[in-house]
Amino acid sequence: MSEKKARIAVFVSGGGTNLQAILDAQKSGIIKSGEVVLVVSNSEGAYALERAKNAGIKAETVTRKKTGSQEAFEAELERLMAENKIDLIVLAGFMNILTENFTSKYPKRIINIHPALIPSFCGKGFYGLKVHEAALERGVKLTGATVHYVNEIADGGEIIMQKAVEVHDGDTPEVLQRRVMEQAEWVIFPQAVEKVSAELMA
């Protein structure tokens, strides 16, 4: 294993519980081949920014609104990636679909977590509670989470890790969302960050 750690940027939009899981995993040593050096939020006031601050990590806010267009938004993100010498981009509840113009510049260097077992309940329109609503509506007995590489197809990149979670009778979308986070997302996302970081630095 090389001594050099992958420099990680985590992109967030909301609460940042997955960011927290990654930061905790860094502390506990589950993540040892990479280091979060930057948190980027596309929404002002996201609680994830507080989490970054509490951990003493540099945080930036870049909004589509302020930058004016998706192109300018992505150009600003690119600038930040270069400025901070980022090796790996981790999308942790980032609510913006990055275009091919951006993703093609970081092949196998952007990963995302999706709260279902891809290829179920994924792609455009499947985000947040909608994913769990769809799973309950279909009546699946197992759902879960998937970490995958990000390319130009929404939720379409190569799968890195998956974990299944049981659906229980009487689950609401909120209850199921919480179980998927606790039992799958917060477990496999840090593991996948370590795996990809180690591979990048090998």
Ligand code: GRF
């Ligand atoms: C998670 O369910 C994640 O799978 C999805 O967005 C949610 C983010 O939650 N992509 P948080 O901001 O990490 O708490």
